[in-house]
Amino acid sequence: MAEKDKNKDSMTTSEAGQKGGEKTSQEHDKEFYQDIGQKGGEKTSQEHDKEFYQDIGQKGGEKTSQEHDKEFYQDIGQKGGENNSQSKGNNK
Secondary structure, three states, X not given: OHHHXXXXXXXXXXXXXXXXXXXXXXXXXXXXXXXXXXXXXXXXXXXXXXXXXXXXXXXXXHHHHHHOOHHHHHHHHHHHHHHHHHHHHHOO
């Protein structure tokens, strides 16, 4: 308790991270985030093989199926079908 009283004006690591993230978002635009996302994706693809992506895809699919019901899959299937038919119509 005494340690907390001594440092009552300091912030936690979480608070510092939140503050830094807010500052960064104020100073950068969408293009900045797209760029760092692109670079991160390229670096990840250089460092991992096909099995890595299969594994994370499997885990993601399992988690999604635990959290969503049949209606969710019907909705996304409907939206995907609509988008696919629209894009085919635009390519004629």
